[in-house]
Amino acid sequence: MTRLVVLDIVGLTPRILAHMPRLSAVADRGFQAPLSTILPAVTCSVQSTFLTGETPSGHGIVGNGWYFRDLGEVFLWRQHNALVGGEKLWDALRKRRPGSTVANVCWWYAMGADVDWTVTPRPIYYADGRKEPDCYTHPPELHDTLPTFPLFNYWGPGAGLASSKWICEATQQIMARHDPDLTLAYVPHLDYDLQRHGPSSPQAIRAATELDAILGPLLDAAFARDATVVVLSEYGITDVSRPVHVNRALRAEGLLNVHTQDGMEYLDPWTSRAFAVADHQVAHVYVRSPRDVAAVAKICAALPGVDQILDSKDQVAYGLSHPRSGELVLVAEPDAWFTYYYWLEDRAAPDFARLVEIHRKPGYDPAELLFDPSAPAAAKRRAAVALARKKLGMRYLMNVVGLDAGAQAIRGSHGRLPSAADDAPVLLCSDPAAARITVAATEVKDLLLELAS
Known part of the structure; x- marks a missing residue:
């Protein structure tokens, strides 16, 4: 029985991988291939294609959100797995290998998915308007074995390495304590500075180097279990203005x-x-x-x-x-x-x-990734005042995001199909026997089933 660890390193491209020697070593053991993504090349749609083998026409995830015609509302970032159509990877795996166990750490549409262990961001929304960091887990007792999820390092002006480090360490803990047959982990760190500053920036190289360092222990833990490791990305981020x-x-x-x-x-x-x-x-x-x-x-x-x-x-x-x-x-x-x-x-x-x-x-x-570029010092002061009010139990608004100034400052984006190989998604696999010249996003599910069977 082959254990399989699948790491979704969002924003990973050959251009970025060149600065990540620990991650590159996965391909040195096995192979590296271009990954042909789908339209739209955004998280929820591409992850759903990886896990079902379907395009959005089949699984229904046409973006990170859409207009819910029956409700008359626009919603993004829903979490219920029932929104995703098609046969899921874990269901197909259990048909081939009954009794297989699966862990999902922060892949999207995690809530209600028929897996054995689930971890996904889920803030506490108090009745007085406060929002506090937390996560949802299944089974519930898993929750108290994990430290507090660093929500404000997962998205917003403070988004950075701490959230990816937490996810990598939570994944290691689940592997050590529960030994899943299939482990899925979503690692978002490259999403932040590549959107803020663009993939050609020095900050992008620094983000790649930082992430490579925290991936090292997770990769070591996976290989110590004799697991096959697959690293893939949903999209590449390109320079915009x-x-x-x-x-x-x-x-x-x-x-x-x-x-x-x-x-x-x-x-x-x-x-x-x-x-x-x-x-x-x-x-x-x-x-x-x-x-x-x-x-x-x-x-x-x-x-x-x-x-x-x-x-x-x-x-x-x-x-x-x-x-x-x-x-x-x-x-x-x-x-x-x-x-x-x-x-x-x-x-x-x-x-x-x-x-x-x-x-x-x-x-x-x-623009939520930035303190208002038109007056960043004032935005940070507002954030400090809001934080003080929060600690005193008072109502507050963390109004730190710029409007047009924020939009004008963004330097990286994604979603269209890539036009250059260096800016396209990539797949790495530690098993050389599974080598492909190229892999389509719709073929990922079958590749993972082959590796796990």
């Missing part, structure tokens, strides 16, 4: 509506004729009436930074044909990415726009 405001363009044309409360504007998906759910370099545009699709496509085509507009027929070719997809899917030009912004003046932005608030924003916001 242009935010594209699709929702503002749709609003200017009278297609997107807002409603106002206490001077703050909120997206009104119920009455809007068209709006976009932005997700890095891909945006789903939801158009209420078929009569408006052509007009909306023309408006989007005129926006600088838009490279492709996929209608329903095009979406079939890209494996994106699903009821959750927008009537149109936009793909950004290589140096551009899409914001969710829909307000026309900063004073009308909702209060959550200036917060790290991934569940309330109707689109992805990488």
